[in-house]
Amino acid sequence: MKQYDAIIIGSGQAGVPLSKKLANAGMKTLLIEKGVVGGTCINDGCTPTKTMVASARLAYLAGRCNDMGVEIKGYKVDLKQIKKRTQGIVLKSRNGAQKAIEDTANLDLVFGEARFESNHEITVKLKDGKTEQFMAAQIFINTGAATIIPKDIEGIDQIDYLTSHSILELDKVPEHLLIIGGNYIGLEFGQMFRRFGSKVTIIEKSAQLLSREDDDVAAEITNILNGEGVNILTNAKTLRFKQKEKGGITATVMVNGEEQKIKCSHVLIAIGRAPQTQALALEKAGVKTGQKGEILVNSKLETNIKGIYALGDVKGGPAFTHIAYNDYTIVYRNLIEKQNLNIRNRPVPYCMFTDPELGRIGISEKEAKAQGLNYKVATLEMSHVARAIETGDTRGFMKAIVDTKTKKILGAAIIGTEGGEIMTVLQMAMLGGITYDRIRYCVFAHPTYSESLNNLFMTLED
Template identity: 65%
Template structure:
C-alpha cells in the first residue's frame, strides 16, 4: 500500500487546483480521475455548452439582423464544424489542466476508479489494468454529479440523450423533446432551436425555472416561446414508444389530459445525482444524506476527521465557481491556518440562455418569507439606452434592498450581458455600497451597467 500525505478523488474544478497547491506546499499528493481531467465543467458543462451557445447566438443574429439594416437572405448551420470547434476548445482546456498537473512536483496522477477499503485507505482500479492500493491522512472527494435518469416506461429502449451525450451530435435533431424545464434543459433547448430543431420542453412544475420568481419565469417563457419553443408545464412523460423508422412517440400527461407527441430525439434534463455509489463510503464511515450527497460541516469536512467533500458531490449550490471556492476554503484553512467557512458566502449564478439570467442574493419572494422590510427596484430593458441602441430590449433589471440600511440584498437581471450587470451589483453587495450611492455613481456611457443609476432612481427614499 502506497502512503501519501493527501489524496484527491476527482479532477474537477476543486480537485485540480487543490492537488497542485497541496503538492507545492510539500505534501506528497495523488489525484485520481476515472475519466477526463477537468471534471464536468471543462468536459461536459460550461466549456462545451457555452462554446456551442456562441454558435447558436450567431445563427439567431443572422435571422434577426434585418431590423438593424443588415439583411442575411441565406445561411446554413454546419453542425460538424460546430462540434469540432467545441471539441477543440474542450481539448485545449482539458490538456492545459492535465499539463499543469503533470509538471507539478510531488504530485502523482492516477487514471482509474477509486473505492474506499477503510477509513483512510483506497483501492484504485486503473483504466489501463491492474489495481493500486493507497493510503493518506487527508482525503478529498470531488467526484461531482451525473444526470438523474427518471423511471419512465420505454425510456431505456429509445437511446435517450443526456447533457453529456448530446454534445456528441454532429447533426441537428429534427425534433428534440426535453424532459426538464430548468437551467440545463432551457440552455440546450434554445441552442438546438436556433440550430434548426423543433423543440418541446416538458416540465412537471407549474412553470419553468420554478426556483426563480414568477416574473422571471414568465419573462423567460415569453422569449423562448417567441422562438417557437413549445413549453408544456404541469406535465410529465409517462411512456415512450419507438417505431422501426426511428421516430419516437412520447405519452404526455398534463393534469387530467393525455396526448401523444412524436419526436426524433429525447434529452433527459430533470436533475442530477451525486456520484457516490461506487466510492464505498460505508467502508470509510462517511455519512451521506437520503439522496446520496456527502454530509459536510461548514468547513467542508465530513463526519470522519481528515476526509473532505468539495463541489457538487456534497449537495448545495451546484456551480463551478462554488466548487472552486470550496478548494480555496479548504486549502487556506489547512495550509495557511485560516478559519474560513461556507457560511454566508455569496452564490451568484447565470443561466446562459439568450437573454441571460444573472442572479445573486435573495429575491423579493424570499425577502417576504424572511419577513424583511425591503424595497424593490425594477427597470425594463426597454428603458435602458444601451439595450435600445443594440436592438435588444428583452428582459429587466431587478434589485431588492434593505429599507433601513439601504444595502443591496439581492439582484436578478434578465437581458443582454445579464450576468455581467449582476456582477456589478454583487461587487456592491460585497463592498457594502448602498443603492443611493449607485444611484448617483458615474458610470461610463453608454453601458448596460450605467442604467443602474435609473434602476435605483425608481426607489423612493
C-alpha cells in the same frame, strides 16, 4: 500500499488546483481520475455548452440582422463544424490542465475508479483492470454529479435518450428535440437547438419554468423562448415513451390532467443531477451521506471523519463551477495557510446562459416574502436601457430586492444582454455594503448596461 500525504479523488474544478497547491506546499499528493482530466465543467459542462451557445447566438443574429440594416442571405448551421470547434476548445483546456498536473513536483496522476477500504485507504481499479492501493492521512473527494434518469417513466429504457453529455456528440441537428425538465440545462439546450433549426418542446412538471425563481422572472424567460418558437408545456408529466420502428419516438404526456401524445426524433433528459458517490464505498470509511447520496460536510467542508473532505457538487448544495473552486480555496487556505475560513454566508452568484442571460445573486422576492422581511422591489425593463436599445435587443428586465430600512441590496435578478456582468456589479456592491441610494447617484460610463442601475434604483424614490 503506496503512502501519500494527500489523496484527491476527482479532477474537477476543485480537485485540480487543490492537488497542485498541496504538492507545491511540500505534500506528496495523489490525484485519481476515473475518466478524463477537467471534470464536468471542461468536458461536458460550461466549456462545451457555452461554446455552442455562442454559435447558436450567431445563428440567431444572422436571422434577424436585416432589422439593423445588414443583409445576410443563405446562411446555414453546420453542426459538425460547431462540434469540431467545440471539441478543439475542450481538448485545449483539458490537455492544458493535465500538463500542468504532470509538470508539478510531488504530484502523481492515476487514471482509474477509486473506492474506500477504510478511512485512510483507497483501492483504485485501473483502466487495464488491475488494482492498486494507496494510503493517506488526508483525502479530498471531488467526484461531481451525474444526470438523474427518472425511473417512473414507462419505456425510458427502450429509447436512446440523450443527456447533457451525449447530446454534445450529435453530428446532425435533431428534427424535433423533446426536453424533459425546464431548468437551466434544459433551457440552454432548448434555445440552442431551436436556433440551430430543431423543433423544440420542453416538458416541465411544475407550474412554471425555473420553479425556484420569482414568477415574473420565469414568465419573462418563457416569453423569450416562446418568441423564438420553443414550445413549453408546464404542469406536465411524462408518462411513457414508445420507440417507433422507423426511428421516431412517441411520448405520452399528462398536461393539466389531460393526456396528449408528442412525436419527436430525440429526447433529452434534464431533470437534474445527483452526486456521484455510489462507487466510492463510503460506508467503509464511515462517511455519512444524505438522502440524495450527497456527502455531508461541516462549514469547513470536512466530513464526519477527520481528515476526509468533500468539495464541489458531490456534497450537494449549489452545483456551480465557481462554488467548487471556492471550496478549494477555503480548504487550501485553512490547511496550508492556517486561516479560519468557512462556507457560511458566502455569496452564491449564478447565471443561466440563455440569450439573453439570467444573472442572479442573493435572495429572490419570493424568499424575501417568505422570511417576512421589510423590503422594496426595484424593476426596470430593458426597453428603457439605452445600451439595449442601441444594440437592438431589449428583451428582459432588471430587478433588485432591497431592505427598506438599511437600503442594502438583498438580491437581484438581471435578464438581459450581459445580464451576468450587470449582476456582478450588484454583487460587489452587496459585498462592500454599498446601499442602493449610493448606486442611484454613482457615475457610470455612458453608454453601458450597468449605467442603467442609476435608473433602476431611481424607481424607488419617494
